[in-house]
Amino acid sequence: MLSKRIIPCLDVKDGRTVKGVNFVDLKDAGDPVELAWQYAQQGADELVFLDITATHERRGTTIEMVKSVARQLNIPFTIGGGITSIADAEALLNSGADKISINSAAVRNPQLIEDLAKAFGVQFVVLAVDTKLVEGRNMVHLNGGRLITELETEDWILRAESLGAGEILLTSMDHDGTKNGFDCLLLDKVARSINIPVIASGGAGKVEHFTEVFLQTGVDAALAASVFHFGEIPIPLLKEELKKHNIPVRL
Amino acid sequence: MIGIVNYGAGNIFSLTSALERLNIPFGMVNTEADLDKYTHIIIPGVGHAGTAMQKLEQTGLVGPIKALKKPVLGICVGMQLLTEHSEEGNANLMGIVPVQTRLFNKDQGIKIPHMGWNNISHKNNLLFEGVETDTQFYFVHSYFIEYNPTFDIATANYGMPFSAAVQKDNFYGVQFHPEKSGTAGERLLKNFSNLKL
Numbered sequence: 001m002l003s004k005r006i007i008p009c010l011d012v013k014d015g016r017t018v019k020g021v022n023f024v025d026l027k028d029a030g031d032p033v034e035l036a037w038q039y040a041q042q043g044a045d046e047l048v049f050l051d052i053t054a055t056h057e058r059r060g061t062t063i064e065m066v067k068s069v070a071r072q073l074n075i076p077f078t079i080g081g082g083i084t085s086i087a088d089a090e091a092l093l094n095s096g097a098d099k100i101s102i103n104s105a106a107v108r109n110p111q112l113i114e115d116l117a118k119a120f121g122v123q124f125v126v127l128a129v130d131t132k133l134v135e136g137r138n139m140v141h142l143n144g145g146r147l148i149t150e151l152e153t154e155d156w157i158l159r160a161e162s163l164g165a166g167e168i169l170l171t172s173m174d175h176d177g178t179k180n181g182f183d184c185l186l187l188d189k190v191a192r193s194i195n196i197p198v199i200a201s202g203g204a205g206k207v208e209h210f211t212e213v214f215l216q217t218g219v220d221a222a223l224a225a226s227v228f229h230f231g232e233i234p235i236p237l238l239k240e241e242l243k244k245h246n247i248p249v250r251l
Numbered sequence: 252m253i254g255i256v257n258y259g260a261g262n263i264f265s266l267t268s269a270l271e272r273l274n275i276p277f278g279m280v281n282t283e284a285d286l287d288k289y290t291h292i293i294i295p296g297v298g299h300a301g302t303a304m305q306k307l308e309q310t311g312l313v314g315p316i317k318a319l320k321k322p323v324l325g326i327c328v329g330m331q332l333l334t335e336h337s338e339e340g341n342a343n344l345m346g347i348v349p350v351q352t353r354l355f356n357k358d359q360g361i362k363i364p365h366m367g368w369n370n371i372s373h374k375n376n377l378l379f380e381g382v383e384t385d386t387q388f389y390f391v392h393s394y395f396i397e398y399n400p401t402f403d404i405a406t407a408n409y410g411m412p413f414s415a416a417v418q419k420d421n422f423y424g425v426q427f428h429p430e431k432s433g434t435a436g437e438r439l440l441k442n443f444s445n446l447k448l
Contacts, residue, residue, distance in 0.1 A: 002409060003368040003387060040433070045368055071268045076389060076431045096264035098391075098431065121298045123364050123391045166364060195357050197366050220367065250368040250387045 003250045004214050004242065005045040005221035006235060007199060008228040010035060012051050012081075015061035033068045039228070040075045042235040045250055047073070048101065048169070048223060051081030059088070063095050070096020078126055080169075084112070086119055093120060101126040101169055104142045107149055107156075110163055117164025122196075127165040129153060131186065132173040138186055145173035154190060161194045168194065169223065171201040179205025182213040182222070191218035199223050207233055207241045214247045253277040253444060254289030256316070258306045260328060261297025269430035273437055275444045283315040290321055291444060296328030300352060300394060301340020303328050317347055322446040323422045327392060330417070330424030339394050348419045350399045359410035364393045371415040371427075373405035378416065378423055380442050386435045388415065388427035396426060421448050 011018050016030040036047055049069070051062050059082065066079055079092055080101030089100050106113050106127055116125045130141045131153040138153035157168055170190055172183035182203045191198045197220035200213045204224035210233075213222055227233040239249045253270065255263060257279040270277045277293075280286055294316070296303050307313055316323065325333045332344050337352035344352070355363050368387040373379040388407075395413040398406060405416035407426070416425045423443065429436035 001370065002365065003370075005367050067264070070265055071271070074269065074272070074431065074433050074437060076391075076428075093262050094264065096262070096268060098265070122393075123297075123366060167366065195362050196364070197362050220362065 001248045002220075003045065003248045004219075005199075006043075006210070006238060006249070007046045007048055007221050007223040008039050008044050008235075009048040009050060009201070009223050009225045011225070012049050012062065012065065013053050015065040018052070032065055033072050036069050036073050036077070039235070040073055043239055043251070044075065044228075044235055046075060046221070047077040049077060049079045050101075051079060053082065063091055066092055066095040066097050080126070080128055084109075086115055089116055089120065089124070093124065099124055099126050099167070101128045103128040103130065106160065107140060107142060107151065110159065113160055113163040113165050117166070122164050122166035125165050126167045126169055126199075127157070127160045128169040128171065129157060129160075130171050130173050141173055145176075153186070154193060157190055157194060161196055165196065167197045167199065169199040169201055172203060175203030176201070178203055179227070181205065181209040182217075184213055184216045187213065187219050188217035191220075197221065204233075207238055210238060211242060211245050211247065214242065215245060252289050253291045253293055254280040254285060256280045256292060256294045256307075256310075256312060256329075258303075258310045258312070260303035260306050261295060263295050265428075266293070266295055266326070266430045269437060269440060273441055273444075275440065280312070281310070283312060286312070286315055286319065291446065292316070292319060292321060292323045293443075294323065294325040294329035294332060296326065296330075296332060298328060299339060300328050300331045300337040300344065301342035304332060304342050304344050307332060307345075313345060317345060320421055320448070322443065322448060324443050325422070325424040326430075327426060327428060330426055331394060331396065333417070333419075333422055333424045334396055337394060347422050348402050348417050348424065350402060350414070350417065351397050352394050353397055354394050355410060361410040364391055365395070365409045366391050368432075369407050369409065369415075369427075371405045371407045373416065374403070376404040376416070376418060377446060378418070378425075378439060378442050379405060381438050382435050388425075388429070388432040388436060390415075390427045392426060396424070
């Protein structure tokens with residue numbers, strides 16, 4: 001049986017992981033390679049690196065980081081942030097990334113999804129969508145929720161699937177950072193409407209939230225950052241709990 | 252020493268990294284003469300099976316690979332190339348293992364691609380030595396190799412049973428990615444490098 005995936009997300013800037021990470025036995029919390037390796041040891045099923053490097057000139061550093069991670073990591077990983085072209089994606093693929101995630105570049109140029117899928121296969125293309133409820137409608141947002149678009153979230157996801165997205169990473173900006181749980185209502189609607197995997201993101205605060213999202217929705221994976229980084233939810237414990245609820249996990 | 256068939260179908264950085272971590276020496280196979288340099292051969296592959304077959308044909312290696320008597324391991328699309336035919340691009344493949352590569356049926360309520368960790372039950376083949384049955388491996392694919400009891404050495408289930416690994420004589424294939432399947436995948440690569448015929 002296919003397992004539900006648990007995915008820690010790491011923010012990366014200039015080849016270094018940022019945001020406080022609080023592993024006891026970590027020598028260098030800013031070293032993405034060591035951090036990634038630790039997560040793999042803990043039983044993470046996959047990792048997502050979000051590159052928040054501001055300038056295009058520094059992308060080379062990111063490429064080097066991806067290579068270092070790929071050399072050491074024995075589980076799959078996705079890299080997102082700043083990918084706007086086939087050439088960007090190809091450089092990351094050749095550096096050992098399993099998937100890339102695109103967000104605003106796809107909103108500005110939906111054709112990019114199709115071009116990437118044709119060039120590298122749908123399995124390589126993750127579409128990240130940041131959504132926020134505005135006057136009762138779920139709308140796609142950019143720039144971390146600051147910029148609203150004209151796209152309705154569910155429509156955009158359907159279109160992305162038909163263009164060749166292989167997976168959807170759906171972050172609810174209303175839930176993100178609240179630690180009050182995932183947006184199960186929207187996630188279930190989306191997971192039912194498409195035939196590609198969905199990663200739930202935004203709102204994880206405790207173990208029960210993961211149980212909820214897997215029991216109440218059809219999502220395939222759940223992503224979180226701070227609850228993992230600060231050791232609030234140890235991954236082995238989380239998976240044991242999910243298993244108790246008969247949710248298929250990799251132990 | 253392992254020779255990796257270098258025919259331009261997908262990226263091999265993760266595979267070579269895994270071999271480096273395991274201290275398994277390897278080199279690249281670009282020509283027929285290169286096949287003689289290695290004791291074991293890996294055929295990697297990601298992407299479209301039909302396109303991958305075209306690329307392999309362009310290298311002129313199809314005939315020489317079929318004639319090999321040393322252990323050969325196809326990974327993912329590399330495994331599918333060992334079969335007779337794929338529904339992907341309606342392509343005739345190498346036909347080393349007489350089975351078909353077919354598209355998953357989404358009417359069975361499954362998502363395509365089959366992406367993530369799935370458990371396999373294996374038949375104690377040497378390739379899986381030290382790997383417990385029911386161990387999970389990482390899969391990413393939309394096409395699968397039909398279950399055939401003669402050639403199946405590990406089975407997985409996604410909507411229906413399919414072959415996660417096959418063997419015919421010295422030819423082995425795994426649908427999952429051992430280089431991305433944690434310690435179990437690393438063990439499998441090590442086992443392959445130790446296979447003797």
